[in-house]
Amino acid sequence: MSNKAARNLFVFGSLFFFAILVILTFDTLGKVDKRAPEITAAVNAGKMVWHKYDCIGCHTILGNGSYFAPDMTKAVERKPKEYLKRFLMEPKAVNPRATMPKLGMNAEEAENLLAFLDWISKVDTNDWPPKPILAVATKAETPGQVVYQKYNCASCHSIRGIGGTTAPDLTKAGSKYNAAWHMAHFRDPQSVVKNSVMPSFGHLSEQELKDLTDYMLTLK
Numbered sequence: 001m002s003n004k005a006a007r008n009l010f011v012f013g014s015l016f017f018f019a020i021l022v023i024l025t026f027d028t029l030g031k032v033d034k035r036a037p038e039i040t041a042a043v044n045a046g047k048m049v050w051h052k053y054d055c056i057g058c059h060t061i062l063g064n065g066s067y068f069a070p071d072m073t074k075a076v077e078r079k080p081k082e083y084l085k086r087f088l089m090e091p092k093a094v095n096p097r098a099t100m101p102k103l104g105m106n107a108e109e110a111e112n113l114l115a116f117l118d119w120i121s122k123v124d125t126n127d128w129p130p131k132p133i134l135a136v137a138t139k140a141e142t143p144g145q146v147v148y149q150k151y152n153c154a155s156c157h158s159i160r161g162i163g164g165t166t167a168p169d170l171t172k173a174g175s176k177y178n179a180a181w182h183m184a185h186f187r188d189p190q191s192v193v194k195n196s197v198m199p200s201f202g203h204l205s206e207q208e209l210k211d212l213t214d215y216m217l218t219l220k
């Protein structure tokens with residue numbers, strides 16, 4: 001290769017890749033704002049609460065933090081807000097086996113924190129972290145199993161070892177209660193279990209509740 005050809009290759013090669021860099025930079029900048037919802041005052045306040053109680057000393061968020069406790073990036077998608085609020089204020093009141101300490105947070109702080117965690121959960125992280133395997137590990141074969149997965153019961157309960165551990169194991173739920181009990185419990189847990197913190201599923205259709213109850217009764 002002559003000197004001239006080498007110089008041309010260098011100059012035009014550099015220009016070519018510099019142009020690609022510029023195009024990709026603008027492309028990324030155009031997307032950045034769309035990857036997260038707007039930051040409200042509550043979200044900001046919640047972030048301060050997050051720092052105040054050093055949540056990151058135990059939890060990870062967006063991949064950063066400690067590995068002692070579950071990742072918080074999608075925490076609000078796994079459990080209902082009302083449940084999480086009570087958990088944050090007094091972990092043992094909703095989960096007697098909880099090892100998370102009572103941090104002394106008030107209701108306003110808990111609400112702001114949930115606004116912050118809600119915001120975090122909506123940041124586009126390219127599907128990171130992967131969904132917990134509990135949602136896909138079992139195939140739904142009966143209508144009841146479909147409803148069970150649809151409403152994420154496994155985020156709190158486990159059946160034969162698959163699922164969450166914050167609520168009672170359901171492997172033998174069918175031998176403990178009858179159909180009427182389950183229906184009443186789904187509609188309004190506190191009507192049959194005093195101080196229950198299970199969320200109500202009264203908004204489900206009659207058919208869904210029946211399917212779910214049939215499923216529960218097979219668990220023996």
Ligand code: HEC
Binds near residue numbers: 056
């Ligand atoms: C000393 C360690 C520690 C600190 C500090 C801590 N957590 Fe936790 N947290 C845990 C552990 C452990 C769990 C798993 C459940 C359990 O065993 O309590 C948990 C569970 C949770 C859950 C999930 C509850 C559920 O049922 O899915 C949320 C939400 C949560 N923590 C939020 C927070 C927030 C927000 C802070 C800061 C205000 C915080 N945690 C501070 C240890 C901690």
Ligand code: HEC
Binds near residue numbers: 079
């Ligand atoms: C946010 C956590 C949470 C979710 C989600 C949840 N539960 Fe529960 N569940 C609980 C807690 C806590 C209890 C214990 C208090 C009670 O019995 O009401 C419980 C109790 C139960 C019991 C009685 C178990 C026993 O041995 O006494 C059944 C059955 C049950 N849940 C079924 C379901 C089904 C089906 C779903 C999904 C539609 C569901 N739960 C969703 C927290 C949850």
